[in-house]
Amino acid sequence: MKQKLIIISILVAGINAIMGCKEFVDVDPPKTEILTSEAFLQDKSATSAVLGIYANMVNDNNFIYSGITIYSGVAADEFASAQDAEGLQFEKNQILPTSSIINSMWTGAYKNLAQINTCIAGLQASSTLTPAVKAQLLGEAKFCRAYTNFYLVNLFGNIPLVTGLDYKQNAVITQSSSADVYKAIIADLLDAQSQLSNTYPTSGKVRPNKFAATALLARAYLYVNDYANAEIQASAVIAPGTYGPLPALNSTFLKGSAETIWQLLPLSNYSATQEGYIFLRQATTGGGYYFTSDLLNSFETGDNRKTAWIGTATVSGVTYNYPLKYKDVGQYLPATVNENYIMLRLSEQYLIRAEARAQQGNLTNALSDINVIRSRAGLANFNTSDKATLLSAIANENRHEFFAEWGHRWLDLKRTGTVNAVLSAKKPTWKPTAALFPIPQSEITVNKSLVQNPGY
Numbered sequence: 001m002k003q004k005l006i007i008i009s010i011l012v013a014g015i016n017a018i019m020g021c022k023e024f025v026d027v028d029p030p031k032t033e034i035l036t037s038e039a040f041l042q043d044k045s046a047t048s049a050v051l052g053i054y055a056n057m058v059n060d061n062n063f064i065y066s067g068i069t070i071y072s073g074v075a076a077d078e079f080a081s082a083q084d085a086e087g088l089q090f091e092k093n094q095i096l097p098t099s100s101i102i103n104s105m106w107t108g109a110y111k112n113l114a115q116i117n118t119c120i121a122g123l124q125a126s127s128t129l130t131p132a133v134k135a136q137l138l139g140e141a142k143f144c145r146a147y148t149n150f151y152l153v154n155l156f157g158n159i160p161l162v163t164g165l166d167y168k169q170n171a172v173i174t175q176s177s178s179a180d181v182y183k184a185i186i187a188d189l190l191d192a193q194s195q196l197s198n199t200y201p202t203s204g205k206v207r208p209n210k211f212a213a214t215a216l217l218a219r220a221y222l223y224v225n226d227y228a229n230a231e232i233q234a235s236a237v238i239a240p241g242t243y244g245p246l247p248a249l250n251s252t253f254l255k256g257s258a259e260t261i262w263q264l265l266p267l268s269n270y271s272a273t274q275e276g277y278i279f280l281r282q283a284t285t286g287g288g289y290y291f292t293s294d295l296l297n298s299f300e301t302g303d304n305r306k307t308a309w310i311g312t313a314t315v316s317g318v319t320y321n322y323p324l325k326y327k328d329v330g331q332y333l334p335a336t337v338n339e340n341y342i343m344l345r346l347s348e349q350y351l352i353r354a355e356a357r358a359q360q361g362n363l364t365n366a367l368s369d370i371n372v373i374r375s376r377a378g379l380a381n382f383n384t385s386d387k388a389t390l391l392s393a394i395a396n397e398n399r400h401e402f403f404a405e406w407g408h409r410w411l412d413l414k415r416t417g418t419v420n421a422v423l424s425a426k427k428p429t430w431k432p433t434a435a436l437f438p439i440p441q442s443e444i445t446v447n448k449s450l451v452q453n454p455g456y
Contacts, residue, residue, distance in 0.1 A: 039122055040119075040122035040123055040125070040126040040128075040129065041126065041128045041129075042128070042129075043129055043130050043133045046122070046123060046126065046129055046133070046134075046137055047133065047137060049118075049119050049122070050119050050123075050137045050140050050141055051207075052115065053112065053115055053116055053119065053140075053141065053144050054144075054206065054207070054264055054265070055268065056111070056112055056115060057112060057144070057148075057264060058264050058265065058266065058267060058341065059267065060108040060109075060111070060112060063104070063105050063108040063109050063112070063148075063151070066274040066275055066278060067101065067104070067105055068105075068151060068155075068406055068407045069275060069404055069405060069406055069407065070087075070278075070289055071087070071090050071101060071105075072155070072406075072407030072409070072410035072411070073289070073403075073404055073407065073409065073410065074087055074090040074091045074289065075090045075091075075093060075095075075410055075434070075437075076407075076409045076410040076413060076423070077292055077294050077295065077409070077422065077423060077426055077427075078291065078292060078295050078403055078404060078409050079091070079289045079290065079291065079292065079404075080289070080290055080291075080292050081288075081289055082286070082287040082288060082289070082290065082320075084288075084289075086099055086100065086101050087289065092427070092429040093423070093427060093429055093430050093431065093434035094429055094434075095434075095437060095438055095456075096438070097438040097439065097440060097441035097444075097452065097456050098440075098441050098442075099438075099440075102437055102438060102440050103440040103442055103443075105155065105437075106152075106156070106439070106440045106443060107440070107443075109148050109151070109152050110160075110162065112144070112148050113145065113148055113149075113162050114162075114165075116141050116144050116145045116148070117145070117162065117163060117164065117165055118165060119137070119141045120138065120141045120142065120145070121165055123137050123138050123141065124138070132197075135195040135196075136195065136196060136197060136201055138191070138192075138195050139191070139192040139193075139194075139195030139196035139208075139210075139213065140192070140196070140207060140208055142188040142189070142191050142192040142195070143188070143189065143192040143196070143208045143212065143213050143216065144208075145163075145188050146184075146185045146186075146188040146189045146192065146213075146216060146220070147216060147343075149161070149181055149184065149185050149188075150185055150216070150219075150220065151407070152181075153178050153181040153182065153185070154223075154407075154411050154414070154415075155407075155436070155437050156436060156437055156439060156453070157178055157436040157453055158175040158176060158177055158178055158181075158451075159175055159176065159181060160173040160174065160175055160176065160447075160450070161173075161176040161180065161181055161184055163184070171446070171447060172447055172448075172449050173447070173449065174449045174450075175449075175450060175451060179224075182220065182223070182224050185220050186217065186220050186221070186224075189213050189216055189217040189220060190217070192208070192210075192213040193210055193213040193214055193217060196208060196209050196210040196212070196213055197209060197210060198210050198211065198242075204255065204263070204265075204340070205260055205261070205262060205263050206262075206263055206264060206265050206340065208262050209262075211236075211237050211242060211243070211261055212261050212262040212344055214233050214236050214237050215233075215234075215237050215261050215262070215344045215348070215349055216344065217233045218230050218233035218234040218236075218237065218349060218352050218353075219348070219352060221233060221356075222352050222355060222356060222415075223411075223415050225359075227355075227356040227357075227359040227360050228356070228360065230352055230353070230355075230356040231352075231353050231356040231357055231360070234349040234350075234352045234353035234356065235353060237261065237346070237349045238346070238349050238350065238353065243258060243259055243260070243261060243346040244258055244259055244346050245258065246258070246259050246346065246347060246372065246373075246376045247259060248376075249304055249305060249308035249309065249376065249377070250308050250327075252325070252342075252345070253325050253326055253327070253339055253342055254338060254339060255337065255338060255339055255340040257342070257345070258346075259345045259346035259347060260340075260342050260344075260345055260346075261343075261344040261345055261346060261349075262343045262344040263340040263341055263342050263343055264340060264341040264343055265337075265340055265341075266330070266337060266339075266340060266341070268333075269332055269333055270330050270331070270332055270333065271328070271330045271331055271332070271333055271335035271336065271337045271338075272326070272328040272329060272330020272331075272337070272338075272339060273326045273328075273330070273339055273340070273341050275323060275325070275326045275341075275404075276326035276327065276328045276329055276330055276339060277329060277330055279311075279322045279323045279324070279326070280311075280322075280324075280326075280327070280328075280329040281329060282320075282322060283311055283313040283315075283320065283322050284313065284315070285315060286313070286315030286316060286318060286320055287315075287320075288320075288322075289322075290320040290321055290322050291310065291321040291322065291323075291403075291404075294426060295399075295403060296310070296321055298396070298399065298400070299400060300379060302378055302379060303377050303378065303379055303400060304377050304378035305377050305400055305401065306400075308324070309323065309324050309325045309403075309404075310322070310323065310324055311323070311324035323403075323404035325404060325405065326339050327339070342405075343406070347373055347376075347401055348401075348402070350369045350370070350372050350373055351369070351370070351373060351394060351397055351398055351401065353366075353369050354366045354367075354369035354370045354394050354397075355391065355394050357369065358387060358390045358391050358394060359391070361387065363384070363385065363387060363390055366390060366394070367381075367382060367383060367384070367390065370382055370390075370393060370394055370397055373397050373401055374397065377400070377401075395412065395416065395418075398412050399412070414435050419435050420432050420435075431455060432455075433453070433454045433455025433456075434455065436453045436454075437453070438452065438453055438456040439451075439452050439453055439456075
């Protein structure tokens, strides 16, 4: 019965995605009463089930749906919190294991994984699907599992690596090491890479293709310090010329952007991203989450990203600076959708390759890559013959290219081993153990096999 309820919820989510978004109109919605054993017998119903994954990722309030961007930014040095009591826990890096935000992040991610694993199991067991469709859908599901586990391991450290459907086993599952989680992420992405096609299965880049899997694989290799493979995978995205050239700054986050590798549709009943909705509305009321002076003062003179991607508003005599990457506050449908959630974009591949090349001593080509990003920002070419200086410059480009975007700054500080030096100088309440979020206390209470992260 639990399996039936899971698959029905997936199918319903898929139907909502299809009905609300023209990019999915070529897939007919199945009947919601289809049982698990029947959901993966036909191409259309199986496709609908996988589409439900994306719908649930966007609906997931604090994991994908703005939460990672906001709370990782607050935990780092991007955002300050004016009003939210729980947000202040993140700003001071004193998060309670009972935090509703932490609980929502964790449970939302594992709900996504349950749906993904149900799809993978159903697809693998099916003998009636068209082989090309089956391969594409398996690739999409494994890509989504890798994407979800990537953020889980980076936010929480050692995590339960859930790949099966036995709820009794999952209820008492132990945590896997971060190294083992990364091995699983890379294995899923290699599978996805071999199963996905170069072209997108539907319009709008809203379902991943082989290049999306390759882009995330390049990131995963960078995070485990496998610089040779990170360079190879980033080059495989850049070299064909499928994406780019990099568009103007104000066009970067439009849904038709030439640098977008993978994007998610907004909520089925709304025309804009949650980032646009939250940040543009708070600009008229003040408070909420706003940029720190530390970030604002870190930009080079003449960096056009500061003016194109940061807005300013004065409310009751107080000036707030807020993200302006997404410029559409949106409205309820029917309305024109101008912006989707940009999940992966080409500029990251240039910076991944720059860092990977610099780490391998190839400074000349690393400089070429970093200067592609600087040129779009209106900055002069950077030049140095010193590896450490170049790596520092790449870190700065990452900070200014990806601020307020999927936790890049928070994750970069941790993976490069600089989080303690950087944040201890800026936050009197910082402690080294704050680099990992706490495991939700409610999960530890239910599953005695889970071990709380140090410091909580």
